[in-house]
């Protein structure tokens with residue numbers, strides 16, 4: 220566990236409310252509390268109706284649950300940072316409910332796939348400083364990969380705060396807002412592709428005779444080792460693949476099979492569809508915002 224010391228732009232001095240405290244919010248709460256960059260007593264969690272979940276988060280991380288309407292409204296009105304952690308379909312209603320409580324300098328950090336800075340500001344009817352992010356669930360173990368974009372109204376210290384939040388729980392890349400759909404396709408949804416591949420590898424290992432435990436352990440260590448090899452050697456994945464692939468050997472036979480079955484095209488199409496879906500979800504919220512004006 221690492222610790223952070225308080226300075227004026229430190230998260231330790233800031234109050235943060237997670238407006239929607241589901242899986243992604245928990246990944247971030249856990250990351251920032253366990254790395255010591257945020258004080259649990261300064262972190263409030265609130266949900267639409269699931270109070271039991273808030274009590275669980277309190278037990279696990281020492282954060283503060285907002286259970287009553289009064290507590291919820293106070294947390295939204297008083298926190299320095301409001302993190303939007305609800306599902307896209309719930310976001311327009313949630314932003315309209317947030318609007319009357321906000322002060323102009325509160326930072327909005329959105330985790331919501333597809334939802335644009337423009338739509339958030341439209342729903343809030345203000346130039347509120349908005350930090351749009353696309354994190355992933357590996358943030359809970361400090362290995363997150365987050366894309367970040369800022370509205371023009373985010374001040375320098377707001378940018379630094381957001382970066383410190385996401386850098387505490389992994390890596391953070393600042394990108395143009397229109398590239399956040401691509402970040403969603405790469406790293407937001409990316410863990411699921413890797414889990415899917417792991418599921419398939421474990422299943423095949425079992426079908427070929429390994430026990431569940433042996434297949435799982437071997438697959439986990441293989442994925443972990445492969446990622447660490449790319450990271451620590453700095454070599455290109457293609458070069459590392461070449462080193463595993465003996466001419467006319469077993470790996471070549473496997474890769475040729477994957478190529479014949481369209482593996483690279485399948486990944487490309489999946490990622491394009493993912494980015495397109497983020498766009499569609501953002502458009503649906505924008506349409507709802509327009510309809511509710």
Ligand SMILES: NC(=O)C1=CN([C@@H]2O[C@H](COP(=O)(O)OP(=O)(O)OC[C@H]3O[C@@H](n4cnc5c(N)ncnc54)[C@H](OP(=O)(O)O)[C@@H]3O)[C@@H](O)[C@H]2O)C=CC1
Nearest residue numbers: 239240241242243266267268269305306307309313331332
């Ligand atoms: N899961 C992931 O890997 C990633 C998710 N995201 C984004 O994070 C967001 C959340 O996803 P995820 O954590 O998986 O979702 P979850 O369903 O786990 O959590 C959503 C939470 O939002 C709460 N909520 C819904 N409406 C409101 C409201 N009006 N006011 C307060 N709280 C509300 C729900 O509470 P209740 O149960 O009481 O309704 C629930 O706890 C999504 O927008 C998603 O696009 C981004 C990157 C990765």
Ligand SMILES: O=C(O)[C@@H]1CCC=N1
Nearest residue numbers: 332355403407408409
């Ligand atoms: O599946 C989703 O919509 C969210 C966004 C990125 C990961 N999970």
